[in-house]
Amino acid sequence: MQHWWRDAVLYQVYPRSFADADGDGTGDIAGITARLGHVADLGADGIWLSPFYTSPWADGGYDVADFRDVDPRLGTLEDFDAMVAAAHALGLRVMVDIVPNHTSEEHPWFRKALEAGPGSPERELYVFRDGRGADGGLPPTNWRSTFGGPAWTRAADGQWYLHMFAPEQPDLNWGDPRVREEFRGILRFWSGRGVDGFRIDVAYALVKDLDEPLRDLVLVEGGRFEDILANPDHPFLDRPEVHEVYRDWRRVLAEFDPPPATVGEVWLPSERRVLYTRPDELDQAFNFDFLRTAWDADAYRRVIDSSIADAAQVGTVPTWVIGNHDVVRPVSVLGLPAGTDQGAWLLSDGHDPEPDLELGTRRARALALLELSLPGSAYVYQGEELGLPEVADLPAESLEDPRWVRSGHTDKGRDGCRVPLPWTVEGASYGFSGAGGDAVGSEEPGSAPWLPQPEGWGRWSVQAQADDPGSVLSLYRRALAHRGEFSSDEVLTWDDTLNRGPVLAYWRGGDVLVLVNTGEEAVELPPGRVLVASVETDGRLPGNAAVWLRRE
Numbered sequence: 001m002q003h004w005w006r007d008a009v010l011y012q013v014y015p016r017s018f019a020d021a022d023g024d025g026t027g028d029i030a031g032i033t034a035r036l037g038h039v040a041d042l043g044a045d046g047i048w049l050s051p052f053y054t055s056p057w058a059d060g061g062y063d064v065a066d067f068r069d070v071d072p073r074l075g076t077l078e079d080f081d082a083m084v085a086a087a088h089a090l091g092l093r094v095m096v097d098i099v100p101n102h103t104s105e106e107h108p109w110f111r112k113a114l115e116a117g118p119g120s121p122e123r124e125l126y127v128f129r130d131g132r133g134a135d136g137g138l139p140p141t142n143w144r145s146t147f148g149g150p151a152w153t154r155a156a157d158g159q160w161y162l163h164m165f166a167p168e169q170p171d172l173n174w175g176d177p178r179v180r181e182e183f184r185g186i187l188r189f190w191s192g193r194g195v196d197g198f199r200i201d202v203a204y205a206l207v208k209d210l211d212e213p214l215r216d217l218v219l220v221e222g223g224r225f226e227d228i229l230a231n232p233d234h235p236f237l238d239r240p241e242v243h244e245v246y247r248d249w250r251r252v253l254a255e256f257d258p259p260p261a262t263v264g265e266v267w268l269p270s271e272r273r274v275l276y277t278r279p280d281e282l283d284q285a286f287n288f289d290f291l292r293t294a295w296d297a298d299a300y301r302r303v304i305d306s307s308i309a310d311a312a313q314v315g316t317v318p319t320w321v322i323g324n325h326d327v328v329r330p331v332s333v334l335g336l337p338a339g340t341d342q343g344a345w346l347l348s349d350g351h352d353p354e355p356d357l358e359l360g361t362r363r364a365r366a367l368a369l370l371e372l373s374l375p376g377s378a379y380v381y382q383g384e385e386l387g388l389p390e391v392a393d394l395p396a397e398s399l400e401d402p403r404w405v406r407s408g409h410t411d412k413g414r415d416g417c418r419v420p421l422p423w424t425v426e427g428a429s430y431g432f433s434g435a436g437g438d439a440v441g442s443e444e445p446g447s448a449p450w451l452p453q454p455e456g457w458g459r460w461s462v463q464a465q466a467d468d469p470g471s472v473l474s475l476y477r478r479a480l481a482h483r484g485e486f487s488s489d490e491v492l493t494w495d496d497t498l499n500r501g502p503v504l505a506y507w508r509g510g511d512v513l514v515l516v517n518t519g520e521e522a523v524e525l526p527p528g529r530v531l532v533a534s535v536e537t538d539g540r541l542p543g544n545a546a547v548w549l550r551r552e
Contacts, residue, residue, distance in 0.1 A: 002488065003258075003261065003283070004045070004093065004196075004261070005197065005261040005263075005283060005284065005377055006316075006317050006376070006377060006490070007317075007375075007376070007377060007487040007488050007490070008045040008046060008093070008377045008378075009043070009044045009045050009372070009377065009378045009379075009380060009480060009483070010044065010045065010046050010047065010048045010093070010095060010377065010378075010379045010380070011039045011042065011044040011046070011047050011048070011379075011380050011382065011385075012047070012048045012050065012324060012325070012379055012380065012381045012382055013032055013047050013048065013049050013050065013382055014027075014050045014325045014381075014382060014418055015027050015028065015029065015032060015049060015050060015051075015052045015061075015074055016060070016061070016074070016418075016420075016450060017382070017418050017419065017420040017421060017432075017449075017450075017451070018031060018032055018035065018382055018420075018421060019031030019032060019034060019035040019421070019423070019432060020420070020429070020432055020433040020434070020449070021033075021034055021434075023433045023434055023447060024073070024433075024447050025429075025433065025447035025448050025449050025450050026073055026074070026449075026450050027074070027420065027432070028073070028074045028075050028079075029052060029070060029074050029075035029076075029079040029080055029082075029083050030075055030079050030082075030083075032047075032049070032083055033079070033082060033083040033086050035423075036083075036086055036087055036090055036092065037090070038462060039090075039092060040090040040091065040092060041477065042380075042385055042473075042476055042477060042480060043476075043477060043479075043480025043481055043483070043484075044092070044380065044480065045091075045092065045093060046087070046092045046093030046094060046095060046196065046197075047087060047092060047093075047094055047095065048095040048096070048097070048197075048199050048379065049094070049095070049096050049097060050097050050325055051064060051097045051099060052070055052071060052074050052075075052080070052096075053065070053066060053067055053068075053069065053070065053071060053099075054066035054069045054070070054071045054072070055071055055104055056104055056105075056106050056168070057071075057400070058104070058105075058166055058168035058169065058402060059165060059166050059168065059169060059401075059402050060325070060400070060401070060414075060418070062097075062099050062165070062169070062201060063102070063103070063104035063105070063106075063166070063168050063169045064099050064103055064104055064107065065103070065104040065106040065107050065108075066107070067098075067099075067182075067186045067189075068186065068189050077193075080193070081193060081194075084193065084194045084195070085194075088194065093196035093197065094194070094195055094196050094197075095195070095196060095197035095198065095199055095261065095263070096190055096195050096197075096198060096199070097198075097199050097201060098183075098186065098187070098190075098198045098199070098200055098201065099201040100172070100174075100183050100200065100201070100203075100206055100245075101164065101171060101172065101201065101202045101205050101206050102163065102164065102165065102169040102170055102171045102172060103169070103170060103172060104168060104169065105167070105168045105169070105170060109122070109125050109126075110125075110126060110170050113125060113126055113128070114155060114156075117157055118130075118157060118159050123159075124173060124176050125172065125173055125176055125178060125179060126161055126162070126170050126171065126172060126173055127161060127162035127170075127171050127172075127173050127208065127210065128155070128159045128160065128161050128162075129152075129159065129160055129161075129162075129214065130158075130159055130160070131152075131154065131158070131159075131160050136158055136159075137154075139151075139152035139160055140152060140160055140214055141214045141215070141216050141217070141235075142216045142217055142219060143162070143216075143217060143235075143236065144217075144219070145163060145164060145165060145166070145406065146164060146165055147165055147166055147402045147403050147406040147407075148403065148406035148407045148408075148411075149406050151163060151164055153167040162208075164202070164205060164236065165402070166402040166406065168402075171208070172206075173208075173210070174206045174207045174208070174241075174242075174245065175207070175208075175210060180245070180248065183249075184248070184249075184252050187249060187252050187253060187260075188252065188255070191253065191255075191256045191260050192256075195260055196260055196261065197260045197261035197262065197263065198260060198261070198262050198263075199262075199263050199264075199265065200262060200263070200264045200265060200282070201265055202265055203242075203246075203264030203265050203266050203276060203282070203285070204237060204238045204242060204264070204265075204266045204267070204268055204276065205236060205237050205238075205242075206242050206245055207236075207239040207241040207242040207245065208235060208236040208239065209233075209235040209236070209239060214235065215235050217230075217231050217234075217235070218230040218231050228268075238268055238272060243275065243276070243278075243281060246262075246264075246276065246281040246282050247280050247281055249262070250262075250280055250281060250282075261283045261284070262282040262283045262284070263282065263283060263284040263285065263286060263319060264276050264277075264282045264284070264285040264286070265285075265286055266285040266286065266288075267288055269289075270287075270289055270306050270307060270310045271310060273285050273287075273310075274310040274311060274313065274314050274316075275314075277311065277314050277316045278314045278315075279314065279315055283316065284316060284317070284319050284377065285319070286319050286321055286379070287307050287318050287319045287320060287321065288321070289303050289306070289307060290303050290304075290307060290318075290320055290321065290322075290371075291321050291322060291323070291324075291327065295334055295363055295367075295518055295544075296502075296518055297499075297501070297502045297503060297504045297516070297518045297519075300370065300504055300516070300518070301494075301499070301504060304374065304492070308375065308376075308492065311376070317375060317376035317377065317490055318374070318375070318376040318377075319376060319377050319378070319379060320371045320372075320374050320376060320377070320378045320379070321371075321378070321379045321381075322364075322367055322368070322371055322384065323381045323384055323417070324379070324381045325381065325414065325417060325418055326414055326417075327414075327417065328390045328416065328417060329383065329384070329388055329389055329390040329416075329417050330360070330364045330367060330384065331355075331357060331360040331361050331364045331387055331388065331389045331390070332355045332357070332360055332389050332390035332392070333355070333360070334355075334359070334360040334363035334364050334367065335355030335356040335357050335358070335359045335360025335361070335363070336353065336355050336356075336360075337353055337355075337356075340353060354392075355389075355390075357389050359544065360389070361387050361389075361472070362534070362535070362544045362545070363544045364384075364387060364472075365387070365472060365475055365534035365535070365545075365546070366516055366517075366518075366534045366544060366545050366546035367546075368384070368472075368475065368476060368479065368534070369475075369479055369514070369516070369532060369533075369534055369546035369547070369548065370504070370514070370516050370546055372476075372479045372480065372483050373479075373483070373486075373508055373512075373514045373548060374492065375487075375489070375490040375491065375492050375508070376490070380476075381417075382421060383417075383421055383460075384476075385472065385473055385476040386421070386422070386460045386461070386462065386465060386472055386473055387460060387471075387472035387473075388419075388421075388460050390416045390417055391415075391416045391417075391419045391451075391453075391454055392412070392416050393454070394412065394415055394416060394419070394451065394452065395452065396409070398415070398451055398452055399412060399413065399415050400415060400450075400451075401413025401414045401415045415451055418451060419449075419451045419452075419453055419454070419457075420432040420449040420450070420451060420453060421462075422453065422457045422458050422460055422461035422462070423461055423462050423463060424458060424461050424462075424463045425458040425459070425461055425463050425464050426458055427458070428448075429448070429449050429453065430453055430457050430458045430461055431461065431462075431463065432449055432453070433447065433449065475532070475534060478531075478532045479532050479548075482512075482531045482532055482548065485509060485512070486508040486509025486510075486512050489508065489509045489510070491508075492506050492507070492508060493506060493507040494506045495507060495513065498513075498515065498526065501519065502517060502518045502519025502520075502543075503515060503516065503517050503518075503519070503523055503541075504516040504518070511550055511551040512531065512548055512549070512550055512551075513526065513528055513548070513549040513550075513551065514546070514547075514548055514549075515541055515546065515547050515549065516545075516546040517541050517542065517543055517544065517545050517546070518543075518544065519543050519544075520543040520544070521543055522540040522541060522542045522543060523540065523541050524539070524540055524541075525537060525539055525540060525541050525547065525549065526549070527551075527552060528549030528550055528551055528552055529549065529550045529552055530547060530548070530549060531548040531549065531550055532547070532548045533545070533546070533547040533548070534546045534547070
């Protein structure tokens with residue numbers, strides 16, 4: 001039996017920015033339920049929800065204060081159950097984010113740890129250490145936070161605690177059996193509520209080498225803590241002990257029929273990433289090599305070949321993504337001037353240099369056809385199906401990403417890809433608030449969205465694109481409608497009579513030819529019936545375009 005996730009297309013929902021049912025300016029669970037028809041009409045197989053748990057939102061909900069409840073600003077557990085039932089009624093699977101590396105500083109465990117003091121059992125649930133220096137006033141190590149600054153913050157009693165991200169996100173100690181048992185319970189809790197899968201945040205970073213003395217890192221100029229190349233035996237990334245965590249989770253999830261699927265966020269080179277997807281560990285891991293590939297045919301072919309081969313070694317299939325809630329939107333990345341480091345820029349704040357959005361949109365349309373035609377599963381981040389660009393000019397007073405504060409207000413962070421979706425052409429929030437209405441065009445008065453939408457945001461709305469056959473939304477709908485004709489066949493066959501220069505050419509399902517032209521000049525199309533094309537073809541495939549042809 002083929003597992004559903006092997007050829008699925010999952011639509012990522014960032015709950016605060018998807019749809020707001022109660023009009024308070026923040027997206028919510030009821031809003032998601034009201035707009036599930038959009039996901040079903042798109043042709044996706046399910047949704048993946050970014051965190052919706054009780055949280056003070058120091059890091060967009062990835063600072064969790066209660067792993068077994070819905071944040072009251074987003075709804076209730078009853079709302080969640082209703083959403084799962086509605087999704088299943090539409091034939092949609094539901095995957096949720098799980099955040100096992102850290103908690104919120106407001107989690108009851110951490111509050112008790114601060115109260116209990118040094119040497120207490122409560123502190124063993126986290127990573128507390130004495131500082132260096134005569135008075136302990138220096139951090140225990142030189143480890144850096146991914147958001148800037150040291151990865152250690154000093155508590156009032158003088159000890160320091162570890163946080164790979166913001167100080168409001170203290171790292172858990174996965175060497176403590178209580179932490180492992182707690183997450184077994186969390187997995188069972190949500191699986192019992194009908195969840196079909198889990199996306200695991202920073203899946204490669206849970207286990208730390210905490211043997212004394214703690215080891216300093218070799219720091220790379222301009223690097224972040226994820227840069228493990230200079231530290232082969234990294235003390236807190238990709239530790240060999242982390243794999244036993246996922247073997248244990250595999251046994252827990254096997255208690256359910258069918259077992260919920262798992263996909264890990266693993267920012268590692270391909271040959272190390274696939275180790276997390278061995279048969280007794282996770283089902284999949286996100287393929288960030290593909291995400292960071294430059295707009296170049298040879299570069300794409302190398303990544304596609306290596307991704308398929310590496311996944312096959314452990315019996316899984318690749319995942320394909322072109323964006324998510326942490327990176328600059330593909331329309332903006334693909335519109336960069338020649339010579340820009342695309343891989344580095346998509347992890348920036350998307351501000352400088354200014355992209356050519358017309359070119360970026362054209363390439364993003366073609367890249368969507370490339371992504372959705374590859375064997376394996378694909379993840380589409382909300383707004384990609386609308387061709388949304390990055391919002392790089394958000395006012396400073398509206399920014400919430402901790403990267404903004406931790407960088408000394410030099411990095412605007414990731415808020416530019418999290419601006420609430422436009423559903424209607426006009427209206428105070430372009431249909432984002434008042435999502436409980438029956439029609440896409442309805443909007444009730446409400447509070448301003450939590451992040452400001454730019455003027456004219458409605459030009460990219462669902463309403464503006466739904467009946468336009470040339471829109472990005474219509475392109476996605478056509479592609480997903482035809483994808484089912486070949487997606488269960490996990491074979492890709494390169495056609496080297498056509499695969500040359502700036503052109504990628506390969507066969508899927510035996511009779512569907514995929515052509516992607518990353519160059520500027522048009523090329524002749526071989527015989528065949530056009531199933532989907534990113535632009536008008538007329539016997540030739542223009543530059544920065546893609547087409548699916550059926551052999552006749």
